[in-house]
Amino acid sequence: MHTNAPAGRTASLSPRRRRPELVWVGEGGWIACDPEADPDDPGRVLAYLECKDSVVYLLCVKGRPEAVELPTLQAALDEVxxxxVGGARRSD
Incomplete structure (x- = not known):
């Protein structure tokens, strides 16, 4: 996974797992995208994430379109x- 982060910083994880690409949109907001989809394909968007007040708000647009609150960005990435991996968000 590569992230588009402020000040040109890039983070990466092990290539063994297919992880969503995060695109930083400012003010604690991120768009999680399918890394294998064409960059011009609007269907590549999987979810919107917002980090605010020590909570990560996740709105999935693929799978079950619902908003959930998670304790960390890592937990949100696991959901995406x-x-x-399976086409749907894990059930709680």
Whole structure:
């Protein structure tokens, strides 16, 4: 996974897992995208994430379109990863 982060910083994880690409949109907001989809394909968007007040708000647009609150960005990425792997968010 590569992230488009402020000040040109890029983070990466192990290539063994297919992880969503995060595109930073400012003010604690991110768009999680399918890394294998064409960059011009609007269907590549999997979810919107917002980090605010020590909570990560996740709105999935693939799978079950619902908003959930999570304690960390990593937990949110795990939820989005479930969409990439199985086509739907894990049930709670």
């Amino acid at each position: 990863d479930a969409i990439l």
